[in-house]
Amino acid sequence: MPHRPTPHRVRLRTVLALATAGVIGAGAAVFFNGSASAGTTLGASAAEKGRYFGAAVAAGKLSNSTYTGILDREFNMITPENEMKWDATEPSQGQFRYTSADQIVAHAQAHGQRMRGHALTWHQQQPGWAQSMSGTALRNAMINHITNVAGHYKGKIYAWDVVNEAFADGGSGGRRDSNLQRTGNDWIEVAFRTARAADPGAKLCYNDYNTDGINAKSTGIYNMVRDFKSRGVPIDCVGFQSHLGGLPPSDYQANLQRFADLGVDVQITELDISGSNQANAYAAVVKACLAVSRCTGITVWGIRDSDSWRTGENPLLFDGNGNKKAAYTSTLNALNGPGSTVSTPPVSSPPVSSSPSNPGGSGCTAVVTLNQWDGGFVANIRVTAGSAALNGWTVTVTLASGATITNAWSADRSGGSGTVRFTNVAYNGQVGAGQSTEFGFQATGSGAGLSPTCAGR
Numbered sequence: 001m002p003h004r005p006t007p008h009r010v011r012l013r014t015v016l017a018l019a020t021a022g023v024i025g026a027g028a029a030v031f032f033n034g035s036a037s038a039g040t041t042l043g044a045s046a047a048e049k050g051r052y053f054g055a056a057v058a059a060g061k062l063s064n065s066t067y068t069g070i071l072d073r074e075f076n077m078i079t080p081e082n083e084m085k086w087d088a089t090e091p092s093q094g095q096f097r098y099t100s101a102d103q104i105v106a107h108a109q110a111h112g113q114r115m116r117g118h119a120l121t122w123h124q125q126q127p128g129w130a131q132s133m134s135g136t137a138l139r140n141a142m143i144n145h146i147t148n149v150a151g152h153y154k155g156k157i158y159a160w161d162v163v164n165e166a167f168a169d170g171g172s173g174g175r176r177d178s179n180l181q182r183t184g185n186d187w188i189e190v191a192f193r194t195a196r197a198a199d200p201g202a203k204l205c206y207n208d209y210n211t212d213g214i215n216a217k218s219t220g221i222y223n224m225v226r227d228f229k230s231r232g233v234p235i236d237c238v239g240f241q242s243h244l245g246g247l248p249p250s251d252y253q254a255n256l257q258r259f260a261d262l263g264v265d266v267q268i269t270e271l272d273i274s275g276s277n278q279a280n281a282y283a284a285v286v287k288a289c290l291a292v293s294r295c296t297g298i299t300v301w302g303i304r305d306s307d308s309w310r311t312g313e314n315p316l317l318f319d320g321n322g323n324k325k326a327a328y329t330s331t332l333n334a335l336n337g338p339g340s341t342v343s344t345p346p347v348s349s350p351p352v353s354s355s356p357s358n359p360g361g362s363g364c365t366a367v368v369t370l371n372q373w374d375g376g377f378v379a380n381i382r383v384t385a386g387s388a389a390l391n392g393w394t395v396t397v398t399l400a401s402g403a404t405i406t407n408a409w410s411a412d413r414s415g416g417s418g419t420v421r422f423t424n425v426a427y428n429g430q431v432g433a434g435q436s437t438e439f440g441f442q443a444t445g446s447g448a449g450l451s452p453t454c455a456g457r
Contacts, residue, residue: 039336041073041074041332042074042075042317042328042331042332042335043074043075043076043077044076045332045335045336046076046297046298046335047076048335048336049290049335050296051289051290051295051296051297051298052076052077052114052296052297052298052299053074053075053076053077053297053298053299053300053335054075054076054077054078054079054113054114054116054297054298054299054300055071055074055075055077055078055079055299055300055301055302055303056078056079056080056081056118056270056299056300056301056302057071057078057079057080057081057104057107057303058080058081058082058083058307059080059083059100059101059103059104060100061307062103062104062107066304066321066322067303067304067307067322068107069322070303070304070318070322071111071303072111072113075113075303076112076113076114077113077114077115077116077158077297077299078104078107078108078113078114078115078116079115079116079117079118079269079299080100080101080104080117080118081118081301081302082125083100083101083103083104084101084117084118084119084120084149084153085118085119085122085125086120086121086122086125086126086127086130086145087125087126087127088100088101088125089101089145089149090127090130090145090148090149091127092127092129093127093129093130093141094144096148096149096152098152101153105153105156109156114158115153115156115157115158116157116158116159116160116161116269116299117150117153117157117159117160117161117202118160118161118164118207118269119160119161119162119163119164119207120145120146120149120150120160120161120162120163120191120195121142121145121146121162121163121164121180121191122163122164122165123165123166123176123178123179123180123181124165126179130145130179131179133179134179134182134183135182135183136183138179138180138183139183139184139187139190142180142183142187142190142191142194143190143194146162146191146194146195146198147194147197147198148198149198150194150195150198150199150202151198151199153199154198154199154201154202154432154435155199155201155432155435157199157202158202158203159202159203159204159205159236159237159267160195160199160202160203160204160205161205161206161207161239161269162191162192162195162204162205162206163188163191163192163206163207164207164208165207165208165209166178166180166181166188166206166208167208167211167217167220167221168217169210169217170216170217171216172216172220173216173217173219173220173223174220175220188206188224189228189233192204192228192233192234192235193233193234195234196234196428196437200428200430200431200432200435200436200437201431201432201435201436201437203236203237203265203438204234204235204236204237205235205236205237205238205239205265205267205269206221206224206225206235206237206238206239207238207239207241207269207270208221208239208240208241209241209243209270211240211241211255212240212242212244212248212249212252212255213248213249213250213251213252213255214251214254214255214258218255221238222258222259222262225238225259225262225264226262228409229262229263229264229407229409229440229442230407230409231409232408232409232410232411232425233409234409234410234428234438235264236264236265236438237264237265237266237267237296238259238264238265238266238267239266239267239268239269239270240255240256240266240267240268240269241269241270241271241301242268242269242270242271242272242273242285243270243271243272243301243310243315244271244272244273244274244275244281244285245273245274245275246273246274246275246277246281247277247280247281247284248281248284248285248288252284252285252288253288253291253292256288256289256292256295257292260292260293260294260295261378262378263378263380263409263440263442264294265294265295265296266292266294266295266296267295267296267297267298267299268285268289268295268297268298268299269299270299270300270301271285271298271299271300271301272300272301272302272308272310272313272315272316273285273315273327274310274313274314274315278315278325278326278327279325279326279327279329279330280330281327282317282327282330282331282334283330283331283333283334285298286298286331286334286335287334287337290334290335290337290338300316300317301316302316303316303317303318304316304318304319304320304321304322305318305319305320306319306320317331363385363386363387363388363456364383364384364385364386364390364393364431364454364455364456365383365384365386365454366381366382366383366384366395366452366453366454367381367382367384367452368380368381368397368450368451368452369381369382370447370450375444375445376406376442376443376444376445377442377443377445377446377447378440378441378442378443379397379440379441379442379443379447379450380438380439380440381395381397381422381438381439381440381452382436382437382438383395383424383431383436383437383438383439383454384431384434384435384436385431385432385433385434385435385436385456386433386434386456387433387434388433389430389431389432389433389435390429390430390431390456390457391429391430391456391457392423392424392429392430392456392457393423393424393429393431393454393455393456393457394421394422394423394424394454394455394456394457395411395421395422395423395439395452395453395454395455396419396420396421396422396452396453396455397419397420397422397450397451397452397453398418398419398420398449398450398451399417399418399419399420399443399445399450400445400446400447400448400449400450402444402445402446403417403443403444403445403446403447404416404417404443404444404445405417405420405441405442405443406442406443406444407441407442408422408439408440408441408442409439409440409441410425410428410437410438410439410440411423411424411425411428411439411441412424412425413441422439422441424437424439431456
């Protein structure tokens with residue numbers, strides 16, 4: 001999102017100011033800022049529930065001691081506001097500039113914080129040279145941009161917003177017209193496949209606004225994600241910006257849950273809330289995330305009210321002087337209140353050594369995370385290389401009696417019940433030493449007892 005309001009954001013405030021009702025939500029794996037005390041800061045309290053709590057950060061403010069003091073005390077995930085966008089990282093075609101983004105990454109690494117990358121492709125904040133391009137030339141430029149930027153930060157980014165705001169507002173549920181869209185309807189798929197090849201270990205997200213409830217726009221995105229999962233397009237998460245003007249919609253949690261049921265993580269990526277009911281609204285969003293087991297974390301879009309792009313609306317958790325607001329207290333209390341941790345703990349298999357028949361092979365581990373419901377489940381499996389890189393991998397799972405796989409993504413499979421073998425596809429077979437890639441499948445029946453084993457080559 002831009003550092004300053006744009007027309008569609010102004011309309012957004014009006015729409016969301018009318019939103020009414022409450023919510024709830026649940027989570028998955030995340031990260032501690034080691035300097036914090038559990039239960040007393042946003043990041044530490046979120047981590048106790050297996051989630052992160054992050055903030056959008058501007059490189060130019062890292063010299064402000066009040067700003068960094070709050071950042072390093074409270075937050076365990078960082079998103080650059082503008083420093084990783086196309087205009088910032090590739091101001092001239094083929095000439096990449098990472099100085100400001102690298103500064104933010106270095107700060108995060110020095111303070112035990114993780115990074116969300118934002119954003120590889122967007123119809124706004126393109127450099128002038130890209131704005132004037134079209135067709136095949138623009139498509140190739142996009143692929144080159146993703147390859148270079150994601151490759152530069154390989155191994156340093158928890159999750160990338162690969163594509164930002166590609167769906168139109170209004171009741172059609174269709175794509176936004178843009179120079180990227182006019183390169184062909186498969187451009188989003190190409191962007192995700194390119195990002196996976198550039199950094200197999202990063203989670204790949206689609207990110208958008210005005211999608212907080214079940215509406216035409218969020219349903220259009222839902223249908224895209226469902227299609228991608230059915231065809232093996234590598235998408236791991238969906239981001240909900242949640243620029244709110246009051247309480248979230250009554251179906252906020254249900255909307256998060258329906259995406260999670262597709263086998264993707266959900267994340268609140270750009271949260272800020274204006275209005276007199278701000279404290280209750282923040283608490284409602286947190287409770288929603290805590291109730292959805294695949295809601296992996298929350299990011300607020302800025303730290304102090306004076307840092308917000310929503311000038312004059314005071315939508316953040318700290319005032320302009322850095323003091324905690326009532327919304328901070330309600331948010332922390334919600335994080336420390338009832339809420340689920342990961343509903344089914346990940347199960348990891350021991351590293352698999354090279355087999356005698358494959359002396360050139362490499363060890364790997366496989367960790368499964370389940371989203372189980374009555375009558376079915378989704379399993380996401382992370383494959384991690386050992387001390388040597390993988391040139392391919394095979395994961396074997398034995399399903400419970402009566403369980404049958406209905407679809408799989410990011411892997412080729414042999415069999416659908418009993419013992420099933422999954423092998424890499426073309427874009428995720430090469431995994432660097434210590435790096436990871438993911439695949440998954442959906443099945444009927446029970447996911448109890450899944451214990452994958454991994455063999456590399």
